[in-house]
Amino acid sequence: MADGLRLGLVLAVASVGLSLIFGVTGLTNFAHGELVTFGALVAYFLSASGVVPEIPLVAAGILAVVAGAGFGWAHETILFRPLRRRKSGNVSLIVVTIGLGLFLRNAYLILFGGRPRPFDEFTIQTAVDLGPVSLRPKDLVVMAVGACALLGVGLMLQRTRLGRGMRAVADSRDLAAASGIDVDRVILAVWVGGAALAALGGVLQGVSETVETDMGFGLLLLMFASVILGGLGTAYGAMVGGVLIGLASQVSTYWLSPKYRIGVALAVLIGAILVRPQGILGRRERVG
Amino acid sequence: MDIVIVVADAVRASVGPLGAAYALTAIGLNLHYGYTGLLNFGHVAFLMVGAYGTAVTVDQGGPFWLGILVGVIAAILLGLLFGLPTLRLRVDYLAIVTIAGGEVLRTVIRSGDKDSLTGGVFGITQFATTFFGANPFPEGEYGWGRLAFTERQLWVAVVAWSLVALATILLVLLVRSPWGRVLRSIREDEDAARSLGKNVFAYKLQSLVTGGVIAAFAGMIIAIERQSVHPDTYLPAGTFLAYAVLILGGTASRLGPVLGAVVYWFLFEFTDGFLRGAISAGWIPGASSRRPTSARSE
Numbered sequence: 001m002a003d004g005l006r007l008g009l010v011l012a013v014a015s016v017g018l019s020l021i022f023g024v025t026g027l028t029n030f031a032h033g034e035l036v037t038f039g040a041l042v043a044y045f046l047s048a049s050g051v052v053p054e055i056p057l058v059a060a061g062i063l064a065v066v067a068g069a070g071f072g073w074a075h076e077t078i079l080f081r082p083l084r085r086r087k088s089g090n091v092s093l094i095v096v097t098i099g100l101g102l103f104l105r106n107a108y109l110i111l112f113g114g115r116p117r118p119f120d121e122f123t124i125q126t127a128v129d130l131g132p133v134s135l136r137p138k139d140l141v142v143m144a145v146g147a148c149a150l151l152g153v154g155l156m157l158q159r160t161r162l163g164r165g166m167r168a169v170a171d172s173r174d175l176a177a178a179s180g181i182d183v184d185r186v187i188l189a190v191w192v193g194g195a196a197l198a199a200l201g202g203v204l205q206g207v208s209e210t211v212e213t214d215m216g217f218g219l220l221l222l223m224f225a226s227v228i229l230g231g232l233g234t235a236y237g238a239m240v241g242g243v244l245i246g247l248a249s250q251v252s253t254y255w256l257s258p259k260y261r262i263g264v265a266l267a268v269l270i271g272a273i274l275v276r277p278q279g280i281l282g283r284r285e286r287v288g
Numbered sequence: 289m290d291i292v293i294v295v296a297d298a299v300r301a302s303v304g305p306l307g308a309a310y311a312l313t314a315i316g317l318n319l320h321y322g323y324t325g326l327l328n329f330g331h332v333a334f335l336m337v338g339a340y341g342t343a344v345t346v347d348q349g350g351p352f353w354l355g356i357l358v359g360v361i362a363a364i365l366l367g368l369l370f371g372l373p374t375l376r377l378r379v380d381y382l383a384i385v386t387i388a389g390g391e392v393l394r395t396v397i398r399s400g401d402k403d404s405l406t407g408g409v410f411g412i413t414q415f416a417t418t419f420f421g422a423n424p425f426p427e428g429e430y431g432w433g434r435l436a437f438t439e440r441q442l443w444v445a446v447v448a449w450s451l452v453a454l455a456t457i458l459l460v461l462l463v464r465s466p467w468g469r470v471l472r473s474i475r476e477d478e479d480a481a482r483s484l485g486k487n488v489f490a491y492k493l494q495s496l497v498t499g500g501v502i503a504a505f506a507g508m509i510i511a512i513e514r515q516s517v518h519p520d521t522y523l524p525a526g527t528f529l530a531y532a533v534l535i536l537g538g539t540a541s542r543l544g545p546v547l548g549a550v551v552y553w554f555l556f557e558f559t560d561g562f563l564r565g566a567i568s569a570g571w572i573p574g575a576s577s578r579r580p581t582s583a584r585s586e
Contacts, residue, residue: 028380030387091327094383098329102528221388228384260399266392273373273381 006139006208008246009146012239014201015223016153017072017194023170023233024183024190027080027093031101032198032223033216035075037108039068039199040206040215044112048119057119061203065196072195076188101217108213116210142204149200150239153193157235162189170233221262222249225269231278244268294561296435302553304441305513308448310553312506314533314545315455319499321531322540323463324492325475327379330370330386331503332526333393336519337362338504339511340397343412344405352418356508363504366393367497375492391524398519411518419512441513448509452546455502460542462498471495 018032047060055063079100083093157163165186168176177183205215222245230241245265252264301307313335320326341359346352370389374381400408425439437445462468470491473481482488511517529552537548566572 022380028383030383091379094327094380098528102525221391224384224388228381232380260396263392263396266388269388270369270373270385273377273385277373277377277381 002135003139004247004250005243006135006143006146006246007250008243009143009150010201010204010208010242011219011222011226011246012242013146013149013204014198014219015226015238015242016150016235017190017197018223019227019230019233019238020166020170020190020235021194022227023235024166024173024187025080025084026090027097030094030097030220031104033218033220034101034104034108035068035071035195035198035216036202036205036219037105037213037216038071039064039202040211041108041112041202041213042067042199043203043206044117044119044211048117057207061200064203065200068199068202069192069196071199072191072193073188075195076191080191081184081187105214105217112211112213114213116212118210119207139208142208145200146204149197153197153235154239162186166190166235170235218262222246222265225265225272228269229272290565291562294558294565297561298554298556298558300435300437301557302550303445304437304553305444305448305509307549307553308445308452309506309509309513310530310533311452311546311549312448312455312509313503313530314537314548315452315459316499316501316503316506317530317534318540318545319459319462319471319495319502322534322544323468323475324471324495325379326375326492326496327383328370328386328496328499329383329524329527330388330390331530332522332524333366333386333390334363334500334503335507335510335526336390336393336397336522337366338507339517339521340406340412341504342508343415343511343517346415346418347407347412348405352416355415359504359508360501363500364497367500368493371493371496375489375496387524387527390522390527394519394522406519407517409519411516413516415517416512416515444509444513448513451505451509455505456542456546463542467491467494 014032014036017035018029021027021029021032043057043060043064046055046063047057048054079096080093083096088096155163157167165176165181166189168179168181169183169186173183176186201219202216205219209215223242226241226245227238228241229244230237230239245268248268249261249265253261256264313331316334317328317331320328320331338359341362342352342355345355345358350358366389370382370386374385397406398409400406406412420440420443423439423443425442427439429436429438430442431437463471470481470486473484473486474488474491478488481491510521533548533552534545535548536552537546538544563572
C-alpha cells in the first residue's frame with residue numbers, strides 16, 4: 001500500500017506534463033516516457049557514471065530536472081511549434097511522437113547500454129517501521145519530494161498568472177487567445193514545465209528502482225492510464241489518476257501475482273473509458 | 289562477397305512465407321488505417337493472439353483445425369476489447385489502448401512459467417506437425433539453384449500466398465460494397481457519415497474486427513513457418529513495420545500491401561546480406577560480423 005502510494009506519486013509527477021500538453025495543444029505525446037528516461041539518465045550520468053566528476057545525487061537530480069526542462073523547450077521550439085504552424089493533422093502528429101519515441105529510446109540504448117543500473121548512493125537501505133508500514137528511508141524522501149512537487153504545481157496553477165493562463169488555454173484555446181493570453185508562450189511554458197516534471201519523475205523512479213533505457217516506455221502505459229482515468233487535459237486529474245493507478249496496481253498484488261500488475265492498470269484504463277470517458281475530473285464532452 | 293547470392297537470398301525471403309505473412313498483416317492494417325482511418329497501434333497483438341490461439345490449443349491436445357478456430361475467435365475478442373471502449377471517442381483513445389493493450393498482453397504471456405499455458409519466455413514449439421503432415425509436395429528441392437525452397441517451405445508459402453490472394457479479393461469486394469463505401473466516408477468525415485444516419489461506431493468495430501482476423505492468420509503463418517511462438521516476436525516495433533510496409537506499397541490501394549511486403553522484405557534481406565558480406569570482406573572497419581539476434585524477429 002505504501003509502495004503503491006510511492007509509485008502513484010511518481011506517476012502523478014510524471015503525468016502532469018502529459019496531461020497539460022494534451023490540454024493546451026491537443027497532442028497525445030507518445031514520446032513522453034522518453035522525457036522521463038531522459039531525467040533518470042542525466043542524473044545517472046552526472047552522479048554515478050564516472051565519465052564526469054561525480055556530484056551528489058541531489059545536485060545531479062536538480063541538474064537533470066533543469067536539463068529535462070531544456071529538452072522540453074527543444075521539443076516545442078524545434079519540432080512541435082513548426083509543425084503546428086504548418087497545421088499538421090492530429091494523426092500525423094501522433095505518428096511523429098511515436099517515431100520520436102522510438103528514435104530516442106534506441107539512442108539511449110546506444111549511449112547507455114541495455115543493463116539496468118542503480119544509482120551509486122542510497123542503494124541498500126534497511127526499512128524503518130512507521131506504525132503499520134515499513135519503508136526504506138529513500139522511498140520516504142521520494143514520496144516527500146513527489147508530494148512537494150505536486151503541491152508546487154497546484155499552487156502555481158491556482159495562484160500565478162502563468163498558471164491561470166495554462167488552465168485558460170487548456171479550457172478553450174480560442175477564448176484564451178481572444179482575451180489577450182499569449183498562447184504560444186503558454187504552450188512553451190507547459191512543455192518546459194511538463195518535461196521538467198517528467199525528468200523529476202524519472203529521477204525519483206530511478207532512486208526507488210533502477211535506471212533503464214526503456215523505463216520511460218514502461219511507465220508511459222501507466223501514465224496514459226492515470227491521465228485518462230483522471231481526465232485527459234486536466235492537471236489535477238492526472239495527479240488523482242496517478243495516485244489511484246499506483247495504488248490499484250500495487251494493492252492488486254495482494255490477490256494477483258505481481259507479474260499481472262500492469263494488466264490491472266490496463267483493466268482500470270479500459271473500465272474508466274467505458275464508464276466515464278471524460279475521466280474523474282474531466283468535463284463531459286459530446287463526441288458522437 | 290557474391291552479389292548473386294545476396295540477391296537470390298533477398299528474393300527468396302520476399303516471395304517466401306514471411307513476405308506473405310507481412311502482406312497479410314498489411315492487408316488487415318489497410319482495412320483499419322487505409323479504408324476506415326482507424327489509428328491502430330497495437331496491430332501486432334492480433335498476430336500474437338492468432339499465433340498463440342493456435343499454438344496453445346494444439347499444445348493442450350486439441351486438433352489443428354480447432355487451433356485455427358481458437359486463433360480467429362481470440363482475434364475477434366481482442367478486436368472487441370480494443371474497440372468497444374474506445375471507438376466512440378477521439379482517435380487518440382484507440383491509439384493509446386491498442387499500443388498499451390498489445391504490450392500488456394505480451395508482458396502477461398511472457399511472465400508465465402515454463403509449465404503454464406503459454407510457456408512464458410520459452411514459448412511453445414512443435415505444434416504444427418499436423419499441418420506439415422498434410423504437405424502434398426514430395427520431399428525435395430523446388431526452384432533454381434540458390435532460389436530453391438524445401439518442400440516444407442514451399443507448402444507454407446503456397447498456403448500463405450493463397451491466403452493473401454483470398455484476403456485481397458475479399459477486401460476488394462468488401463471495399464466496393466455499400467459497406468466499404470460507408471467505411472471510406474467515415475475515414476473522410478465521421479460526422480458527415482453520422483449525419484446520414486449511419487451507425488459509425490458499429491462500422492468501425494466491424495472494420496477493426498475484420499482486419500484483426502486477417503492479421504491473426506498472418507500470425508499463424510509466422511508461427512507455423514517456425515513451428516514456434518515466442519512473446520518477443522511481437523514487440524511494438526512490429527506494428528510500425530506493418531505501417532512501413534503499408535505506406536511503402538500505398539495506403540488504401542488494393543495491391544499496395546502485397547507489393548509493399550515483397551519490396552520491404554527484399555530491401556531488408558538485401559541490406560542485411562549486403563552489409564554482412566561487406567563486413568566479412570572487411571569494407572566496413574570496426575564492425576563485427578556477429579549476427580544480431582533480434583534483426584529477424586521484429
